[in-house]
Structures are given as structure tokens and as C-alpha cells.
Amino acid sequence: MSDQLQQLVLHERHEGLEAKFGTEGDFQVPLSYGDVLGECLEIGQRAGLADLSHAGRVRLRGDDSLALLERACTHDVARQEDDTAVATLLCNERGGIVADATLVRLEDEWLLLTGPATRGKALEHLRALGEGLDVRIDDHAAKTVELLLAGPASAGILDAILPFKMSDVSPGGVKAGTMLIAKYIAVRMDIGSVWCSHVILPNLLAGQAWDYMTTRAKGQPVRPVGMAALDVLRIEQGLPRYGHELNETIDPVTAGLQAAVSGRGDYLGAAAIAEIARRGPARRRVGLAMASGQVTPQQVAARLAADDETTTPDAAIRLPGIPRLGDDVLDAAGAEVGTVTSGTWSPTREGPVAMAYVAASAVGAGRFQVKTAAGLVEATVIARP
Numbered sequence: 001m002s003d004q005l006q007q008l009v010l011h012e013r014h015e016g017l018e019a020k021f022g023t024e025g026d027f028q029v030p031l032s033y034g035d036v037l038g039e040c041l042e043i044g045q046r047a048g049l050a051d052l053s054h055a056g057r058v059r060l061r062g063d064d065s066l067a068l069l070e071r072a073c074t075h076d077v078a079r080q081e082d083d084t085a086v087a088t089l090l091c092n093e094r095g096g097i098v099a100d101a102t103l104v105r106l107e108d109e110w111l112l113l114t115g116p117a118t119r120g121k122a123l124e125h126l127r128a129l130g131e132g133l134d135v136r137i138d139d140h141a142a143k144t145v146e147l148l149l150a151g152p153a154s155a156g157i158l159d160a161i162l163p164f165k166m167s168d169v170s171p172g173g174v175k176a177g178t179m180l181i182a183k184y185i186a187v188r189m190d191i192g193s194v195w196c197s198h199v200i201l202p203n204l205l206a207g208q209a210w211d212y213m214t215t216r217a218k219g220q221p222v223r224p225v226g227m228a229a230l231d232v233l234r235i236e237q238g239l240p241r242y243g244h245e246l247n248e249t250i251d252p253v254t255a256g257l258q259a260a261v262s263g264r265g266d267y268l269g270a271a272a273i274a275e276i277a278r279r280g281p282a283r284r285r286v287g288l289a290m291a292s293g294q295v296t297p298q299q300v301a302a303r304l305a306a307d308d309e310t311t312t313p314d315a316a317i318r319l320p321g322i323p324r325l326g327d328d329v330l331d332a333a334g335a336e337v338g339t340v341t342s343g344t345w346s347p348t349r350e351g352p353v354a355m356a357y358v359a360a361s362a363v364g365a366g367r368f369q370v371k372t373a374a375g376l377v378e379a380t381v382i383a384r385p
């Protein structure tokens with residue numbers, strides 16, 4: 001992280017809404033607007049608007065763009081059609097994950113979308129692989145904002161605003177066009193089972209778009225949500241986050257991300273990944289649901305209402321009994337068999353949930369204990385938290 005945190009283009013808007021700020025990557029970001037659980041419920045019941053402008057957006061153009069992306073990305077890039085978005089991974093030679101991303105293919109350019117933690121890494125990785133090739137690689141994130149609209153009512157809200165029906169766009173679909181002289185890209189990328197759309201706009205129109213969405217939106221104003229609510233949502237949906245479930249020592253097979261890996265063998269790390277798949281990973285990523293009664297809704301509400309020093313999205317709901325990054329996972333005999341990577345309170349389940357890496361040989365047991373700050377807590381493996 002740089003010594004000086006950067007501010008989002010919409011920072012003053014977030015200040016005006018009395019956002020509580022924290023850090024993600026090199027940026028100061030809104031963690032919440034005063035009610036994390038309320039923001040979570042708003043996404044689940046209607047819609048929430050989040051500012052993801054600190055995430056990575058790398059634009060590639062030039063004759064060798066396809067060749068570079070086939071070398072860098074794990075999915076079958078050549079078969080990707082125009083106006084689509086596909087989940088992919090960037091790996092090193094050992095099969096470790098450099099970045100998890102979504103590759104957008106447009107008619108005349110490509111756009112690689114990454115999380116905040118890998119914004120700089122992905123850009124540097126592509127530039128290193130692209131040396132000597134006819135490809136122009138730009139940090140498009142410096143010129144644009146990225147707004148996320150999530151929740152069951154999101155499609156209808158966008159239908160009333162955009163010059164096309166977003167409700168007709170299937171997951172992985174992309175619409176690009178011009179509205180009031182501004183170029184936009186709308187990408188349908190759901191968060192697990194939650195309907196989502198990412199809208200990318202030039203910085204010049206960021207404030208106007210944010211104000212319209214949060215105050216008017218043709219009679220359907222949208223509630224702003226912060227990064228803490230989005231982190232709760234992604235843990236509930238069992239989705240990995242770089243720096244927690246993913247890093248350069250973890251491969252796609254261990255992480256359970258084989259769906260983003262094609263059978264072709266010419267991308268960087270393909271041979272190593274194929275070998276891990278052949279022999280089987282030593283660990284597997286699992287979701288865990290904690291035994292009820294360890295943490296109550298009242299405790300969570302009191303924790304969130306406290307004026308504390310929360311500075312990152314994953315620390316928004318930190319209570320004894322809720323697993324945290326680094327907590328040990330034990331088998332029935334008390335032997336350590338894994339480590340927690342993420343944990344939170346789930347408004348959907350009304351209890352703590354987590355993700356962990358557990359020894360592959362132990363996953364079948366289905367039940368574990370997690371050594372939390374409150375002591376040992378019973379945990380059950382679930383396919384998705």
C-alpha cells in the first residue's frame with residue numbers, strides 16, 4: 001500500500017452521506033453509511049448502489065491483444081464472443097493465482113476487470129507478458145468510475161434509466177453505448193445468486209450519475225451501500241477474495257475455481273495446474289456454518305453501533321465467536337486440519353458463516369471445530385455459506 005491513500009472521484013458525495021471510511025487497496029473507501037446490516041438487507045430485498053471505482057479496469061487494444069490474453073488468461077479467450085464478460089484467472093508459472101478477474105470483450109477492445117487488491121498487479125503482469133507485442137495496455141480505472149447495482153429490483157431500475165432493457169441481458173452479457181454524449185459499458189455480473197450490473201462511466205459524469213441514482217432514478221432512488229455490506233454478501237455467497245482465499249501460492253484447483261480454467265495448455269501456469277488436478281489438491285476451500293447461539297443479533301447490532309476503529313471491510317462485524325482470518329480449524333480429535341480465510345455474521349442465516357482451507361482428506365467428515373476468540377465453536381461444512 002502507498003503511504004498516501006487515494007480518494008475516489010465520488011469521495012465528497014460519500015462524505016455528504018456521512019459514510020464511515022476505511023481502506024481497501026490503496027484507496028480510502030466508504031465502509032458503510034451507518035447501517036451495515038440494513039444495507040445487506042436492502043441488497044437482498046430491493047437494490048443497493050456501491051462505488052467500486054477503486055477496482056481495476058485494464059483496457060487492451062492492438063493486433064496482438066488476443067495473443068497476449070490467451071497467454072495470460074486461464075479461460076478459452078479465442079472462443080469468447082463480442083459483448084460478453086467471462087470469469088478468468090491470471091496465474092504464474094507455478095499455477096498460483098496472480099489475480100481473479102472478469103474479461104470483457106467488445107468489438108474493438110478488451111477490458112479486464114479485477115478486484116482492488118490486484119489492480120496494480122494485473123496491470124504490471126499484463127505489461128510484462130506483452131513486451132514486444134503490438135498491444136496497448138492502459139489503466140482505464142484512472143479515467144472511469146465503476147458503479148455496482150445489486151439486488152432483485154436492480155434490473156427494473158436500470159430498465160427505466162438506460163436506453164435498453166437491462167432485464168433482457170443474461171449473466172455474462174455486456175451492453176456498450178452512448179447516453180448524453182457519455183460512453184458507458186454495462187456488464188451483467190452477478191454476485192453468486194444475487195442479480196448485479198456493473199456500469200462503467202467516464203469520471204466527468206460520475207457525480208451526475210451517482211446523484212441521479214441515489215435521489216431520483218425516475219421515482220426509484222437507490223440506497224448507497226458500502227464495502228462492508230458487499231464483503232458480507234460475498235462470504236454468504238461463498239466467493240473468494242484476494243488476500244483471503246486467493247494469493248500467488250494458491251492454485252485454481254485448490255481454490256475450487258476450475259470453472260474459470262479451460263482445457264487448453266498454452267496459458268501461463270497450465271502445466272502446473274494440470275498436474276495439481278491430476279494428483280488432487282492437498283487442501284480444499286469449504287464454506288462453514290457455525291452452531292447457533294454463539295453470537296446473537298443483539299450483539300451484532302451493538303457491535304455495529306459502537307464507535308470503534310474499524311478500518312477494513314472484513315473487520316466491520318468482529319465479535320468473539322465469529323471466525324476470523326487465521327483461526328484454526330480442528331477435526332473431531334482436536335487435530336488442526338485447516339485455517340479460516342474469511343468470516344462474518346450472515347443476515348440471511350442469522351448466524352456466523354466462514355470460509356476455510358481444510359485438508360482434502362478431512363473434508364468428507366463434514367463437521368469441525370473452529371478455534372475462535374470465544375473458544376471452540378462447532379462448524380458444519382456447507383456447499384455455499
